[in-house]
Amino acid sequence: MLRAVNLVLDCTYVSESAGHGGMFPGGFTREKALLVLRNVSVPEHESLDSITDFQPQPVENEAMIFEATVTDVEIPESEALLHADCNGQEVSCEISQYFRHKEGKAGSGEEENTACFISSIHISGNSFSVTVVMKTIPYQNDSVGKDRWHPRLKVPLSPRGTITMTVAFAVFTHTPSIRTQLGNTVKLDCGLKLSAADVVSVEWWRQHKGSGRSIYMYQPGTANRETTGPWMDIQNLQDSGDASLFIEGLGVKDEGTYICLVSTTHYNAQQIIQVLVIEPPKVKLYSTPSHEGSSRSLLTCEINNYYPLDVHVKWGQKVPENEGKLIEISESYSTSHRENHDGTFTVSSIVSVTVPSPEERGTTYTCSVSHVSLQVPITASLHLASAADVESFIGLAGVSLATVIFIVFCCFLSSKRRDEGRSQCREQTAADTDTATPHVTTPQHKKKQH
Template identity: 40%
Template structure:
């Protein structure tokens, strides 16, 4: 990182709480963006017996000259790049100076502030062959620059070698490694003729959603658009999803795929929209943009994920029969296939969950639903007769679609045990109950006897008050 970038990062750190929107007084400023790269080319015939397809890699520098960046005052300390020149041993460093006068370089501000944002930039430069057949001895030299930020931005630049003087090419100094003319400072002067970029090199989405695969380009006026093609590669097979040829009607090979042709022609937006994605839409998408001279592509990975639903049953386990019980952890509706299941148990007085050995568990076979999602059951056999404490058994499920594992639990109930004090208390309560019942019966019986005695006394007193004549007649009859 040079001194200018260090100062920029310091100023940006002080302004970390300032909103992203530019201040009213902000204006565009022309700066140089310097990137550390690698020059990569196929090693052909350098060493006897070299394997075909092997590559060599050398340190290189990519300098994006005069890039317009929005300046809110934090770029005051930035200075222009100065080429180091040739070394004393007459060797040349590999330095590409790039002019963006014909085609702008996208996401230049992200490239400039990558170090401040903690991002990594991967940069590779390699020889580039024109899309058409050889144009003859006067054909210019071309290179391809590929930039990738760790945040997901990818940029492809088609670079055409130019010259900083009008001298005869025969008088120009050639780079000893690249075999192309170099400037007085020993740098390779190039111009951007074609750029292709994407913000979404990897996308992850759920079933049934709609997604947009970002792909944008810009061309020099001398090389208009010839065609756009979107292809899908998955598990060794490929098919075309969308195709547009200049002057012809756009052709979508599937009803759920769409490219806005108006935006394609007006702004260079070649993004592909997919609606209601399913298993058949997963894979590697290739955005292939062609002119009559050039061809470049973006590669975008689309991955489908669906989180599992987890259920553990029975939720309550009691001590019945011989004590053998099987817990079932039902895991369903997930994608992709890989899923991880762990079992634990925990007693009330335990501080941590105790892992259960895999030897105590087993799985059913995988099942696949019509929509492509998977299901599986995990089983745990337990013996409730050997466990005297209440225990919680848990099934923990991890999957690519989950930030944290899903946990489902079941409770083992332990029956209440009666102590000697409890038995004595129960006996006393029972004795008191029966004593009260006997007392109530005796009281009821005594009350009944008192009523009978009063009735007899009343009857006798009534008999003695009978009329004397009646009593005499009774005696006579007697």
């Protein structure tokens, strides 16, 4: 069950100020303003019993109180806006004057005698953002008294001293910022609400490192899904106003700022979505002999396939005699970052350590890697054998190798002797066979003479 309430938001009115001599723009001025969204539908809840309707206090004519009635255009996430304070979230709101398309001004006198304002509302935590276009109630200039006219905005005031409007158009997103890994399919959420049926076109732009380009455009009757690249579900757009963009197999090249620009006959509005690629590193720790001599060893912490660039490496040493406490190793050096074919990076951090003595058996070295993609660092550990252990291992390995060689040689001799015995046996058998076989003489028949 839904209930109609009034949403009151503290906003900032942003306007362009005149420059020197009033001839050129001089920047922007920011002033306090109040936005009242009337008749917003939210789910019924017992906490709403204490809510009262907004009643403006007597104010001066220069005060900026915008009252916008929500009738045909639904405000998404209105419940989140209503309870933002209770949820520990902040709501930011900016209002500025809006100028319609030229084609929107032509036609009825009603459109000509209305002023428009646009408001951008954001909930902290990158959870929701909406841009609302509002228009004033139609008026005639000569029918409004000077005392009921806002001196700066040049729009009529209601008897309560507020600027009365209706919500005409809204564009919103539930994903103002997206962090995702490589290879995923990403949905850039963008939706729209209209007060009346109208022709809608959508264009998506991508900006990155100072350059921008259009990556998808829909105009009624002209756009179809491309075989490759980003795409929209046109049927969803036509049925429910869903202008979301899909990117399959996301790569580093797809990172950037995306702009969803929605246009109708009279209005246009946009949402900005930040897409950040994050790829956690793969960490491997290994040791190699040092060129400084057998008493030292090089430990290499190899950090592969991470994005974005910056990683932090911390080395540590745990010695049993220190009750396993981690001792930080400060002296290390790193290779230069290497860029992989997929845009990720690889780097190695290296330390030179002394091979543990027999008394330091059980010494463990750790490499801890921190990255923006990780909630906790990745830690790799390595137990480095002492010099005595290495010599013992080498001696044992030598004995083992000699034993294996001896066994293989014995097996070879045994096999060779068996083969020679089988050969002599076959030769003796063949000789005995020749001796025992009798000679058979075939009788010859004399030819009969006639």
